[in-house]
Amino acid sequence: xxxxxxxxxxxxxxxxxxxxxxxxxxxxxxxxxxxxxxxxxxxxxxxxxxxxxxxxxxxxxxxxxxxxxxxxxxxxxxxxxxxxxxxxxxxxxxxxxxxxxxxxxxxxxxxxxxxxxxxxxxxxxxxxxxxxxxxxxxxxxxxxxxxxxxxxxxxxxxxxxxxxxxxxxxxxxxxxxxxxxxxxxxxxxxxxxxxxxxxxxxxxxxxxxxxxxxxxxxxxxxxxxxxxxxxxxxxxxxxxxxxxxxxxxxxxxxxxxxxxxxxxxxxxxxxxxxxxxxxxxxxxxxxxxxxxxxxxxxxxxxxxxxxxxxxxxxxxxxxxxxxxxxxxxxxxxxxxxxxxxxxxxxxxxxxxxxxxxxxxxxxxxxxxxxxxxxxxxxxxxxxxxxxxxxxxxxxxxxxxxxxxxxxxxxxxxxxxxxx
Numbered sequence: 223x224x225x226x227x228x229x230x231x232x233x234x235x236x237x238x239x240x241x242x243x244x245x246x247x248x249x250x251x252x253x254x255x256x257x258x259x260x261x262x263x264x265x266x267x268x269x270x271x272x273x274x275x276x277x278x279x280x281x282x283x284x285x286x287x288x289x290x291x292x293x294x295x296x297x298x299x300x301x302x303x304x305x306x307x308x309x310x311x312x313x314x315x316x317x318x319x320x321x322x323x324x325x326x327x328x329x330x331x332x333x334x335x336x337x338x339x340x341x342x343x344x345x346x347x348x349x350x351x352x353x354x355x356x357x358x359x360x361x362x363x364x365x366x367x368x369x370x371x372x373x374x375x376x377x378x379x380x381x382x383x384x385x386x387x388x389x390x391x392x393x394x395x396x397x398x399x400x401x402x403x404x405x406x407x408x409x410x411x412x413x414x415x416x417x418x419x420x421x422x423x424x425x426x427x428x429x430x431x432x433x434x435x436x437x438x439x440x441x442x443x444x445x446x447x448x449x450x451x452x453x454x455x456x457x458x459x460x461x462x463x464x465x466x467x468x469x470x471x472x473x474x475x476x477x478x479x480x481x482x483x484x485x486x487x488x489x490x491x492x493x494x495x496x497x498x499x500x501x502x503x504x505x506x507x508x509x510x511x512x513x514x515x516x517x518x519x520x521x522x523x524x525x526x527x528x529x530x531x532x533x534x535x536x537x538x539x540x541x542x543x544x545x546x547x548x549x550x551x552x553x554x555x556x557x558x559x560x561x562x563x564x565x566x567x568x569x570x571x572x573x574x575x576x577x578x579x580x581x582x583x584x585x586x587x588x589x590x591x592x593x594x595x596x597x598x599x600x601x602x603x604x605x606x607x608x609x610x611x612x613x614x615x616x617x618x619x620x621x622x623x624x625x626x627x628x629x630x631x632x633x634x635x636x637x638x639x640x641x
Contacts, residue, residue, distance in 0.1 A: 290632040306480030310470035317463035356426035363419035370415040374408035481527035489553040565635040
C-alpha cells in the first residue's frame with residue numbers, strides 16, 4: 223500500500239465507517255419485510271378464488287341451455303309403410319298346345335291386341351291329314367251303322383216267321399231259338415256300330431280341335447308384354463306347354479301387391495286410402511286404395527307379413543309391371559288436435575354432476591317416463607315436468623289426449639350444444 227493510501231484511511235473515523243456499512247444494509251432488510259407480508263396475502267387470494275370456482279361448479283349456477291318448441295293444434299295422419307311391386311290386373315301366358323313349326327308371328331312386344339286376334343300360326347299340314355283320316359273313319363262308322371241296322375231288321379223278320387212256323391208246326395223249337403239268337407246278335411251289332419261311330423266322331427273332333435290350335439289367338443283384350451317365339455322355330459307340346467307370349471290386360475288399371483308387417487296389420491283394412499312412390503319418378507306421388515287384405519301369412523326369415531292388394535289408376539301410362547313401390551297407407555286421421563313434437567316426449571333433463579349423481583338419477587328418470595308420460599317446460603330457467611297422455615302419432619308429432627298443456631306453451635325438445 224502506498225503512503226498516500228495509508229494517510230487517507232487513517233484520516234477516516236470509526237463512526238463514519240459504521241454509517242457507510244449500515245447505509246448499505248437498510249434497503250435489503252426492507253425488501254425482505256415486504257416479501258414476508260405479500261406471500262400470505264397471495265396464498266389467501268388464491269384460496270378464495272379456488273373456493274369460488276369449486277362452489278360454482280358444485281352448485282351449477284349457470285346450468286345448461288334448452289331448445290324449445292311450441293305446442294300447437296293440427297292434424298295427425300297415422301300411416302303404415304309397406305313395400306311391394308306393381309302388376310297387371312290380369313296376366314295371361316299364351317302357349318302352344320300342339321307340336322309343329324311356327325310359320326308366322328303377327329305381333330311384337332307392347333302391341334295392343336283384341337280378344338280372338340291371331341298372334342301366330344303353326345304349320346297345320348300333319349294335323350289336316352289327321353282330320354281327313356278321322357273324317358273317313360266317321361264315314362266308315364256311319365256305313366257300319368246302316369249295315370247293322372239292316373241286319374237287325376232282317377233278323378227280326380226271320381224271328382217273326384220262325385214263331386209263326388213253330389205255331390203251325392212247320393218248324394222246330396230249335397229253329398225258333400236260332401232265330402231269337404240271330405235277332406239279338408243283330409241288335410248288338412247296331413249298338414256296336416253306334417259306339418264305333420261315336421268314337422270316330424270324337425277322334426274327328428279332337429283332330430279338328432288340334433288343327434284349330436295351330437292358330438294361336440289372344441284370349442283377352444290387352445297388351446303383349448313378352449314375345450318368346452320367332453318364325454321358323456319348332457315348338458314341342460309335351461308335359462309342359464311352351465309359352466309363346468305373355469299378355470297383360472289393359473294396363474290403364476293395375477294393382478299393387480304390398481307386404482304388411484304383422485305388427486301393423488291390425489291398423490289396415492279394405493277401403494283405406496294410400497299413396498305410393500316409384501324410383502322412376504321420385505318426385506311424384508300416385509294415389510291408390512286397398513281393395514283386398516289376404517288372410518294367408520307369408521313368412522320370410524322369421525318375419526310374418528300379410529299381402530294387401532291396392533288398385534292403381536294408370537291412365538297416364540307412366541307405370542309398368544314389376545316396378546318396386548313404397549306405399550304409405552293412411553290408417554287414421556285426427557283433425558285439429560293438440561300436438562307436440564315427438565322429441566318433447568323423448569326428452570329427459572340432464573343429470574346433475576357429482577360423484578353420486580350419475581346413473582342412479584338417470585335410471586330413475588327413465589322409470590318415471592315408463593310409469594307416466596311427461597313433457598318438460600321451462601320455469602325459472604329450469605326444466606319442470608308436466609304429466610300428459612299421448613295419443614296418435616305420425617312419426618313427427620304426437621297428439622296430446624289429456625293433461626294441462628295449452629296451445630302456444632313452449633316445451634323442451636333438446637339441450638343446446640355448448641358453444
